Amino acid sequence: PRADLQRRLLDANPGWLEVGDRAAAAAPDGDAQLPDDAVAGFVVVACEACGGVLKPDVVFFGENVPRDTTDAAWALFDRAEVLLVVGSSLTVFSGYRFVRRAAERGVPVAIVNRGPTRGDDAAQVRVDGLAGEVLPALAAALVGPRPDITR
Incomplete structure (x- = not known):
């Protein structure tokens, strides 16, 4: 654990x-x-099961997003009516390319982030704020207050 x-x-x-x-x-x-x-001087502890290096299931800066993940994301994108970007500066191309394609296809883009992003010029809606504050408020405004999605 x-x-x-x-x-x-x-x-x-x-x-x-x-x-x-x-x-x-x-x-x-x-x-x-x-x-x-x-x-x-930081010591990375080994996996107790195999002795290997522990690494979270994330993509670090400079790494490539796995192909199956990218393919699944594009499949979802192709069915989307809007692209919502949350908590990303879109500095890396792996995320920014979705905004570019949305702009090319006329798909509306909404961005929630603290500070500017690389995709701001393509966004129809831009909210500067913390995702943990903005998203529950947005959900409550769209579907009404619900205890399972609001604080």
Whole structure:
């Protein structure tokens, strides 16, 4: 479980949380800038099942989105009446290309993000705000207040 992994990471990296709290400068995309020496000394714990490197099921900057994921996204896009972008600066082309294709096909684009995005010029609707605040309010406005989607 997640709690066990957290404990193993803390055991392998004593003082890491204090370094992060003291040195991290949060960025709008959720990344943080840490001193090189803090990062260089970080110990990544091995998978307890296979001994391999633990990696979340995400695509890191510089990696490619798996082909089957891209194909599924395009299939959904082809049936969409609107493209909603949430929480992305659209800096990387893998996301921005959906906005470009929407613009080419006349599909309306709505963007919810803190700060500007690469796709702002193509958007018919642009909301500057936190997804966790904007989306529940939007859902409530569209379907009425529901306890399962609003705070």
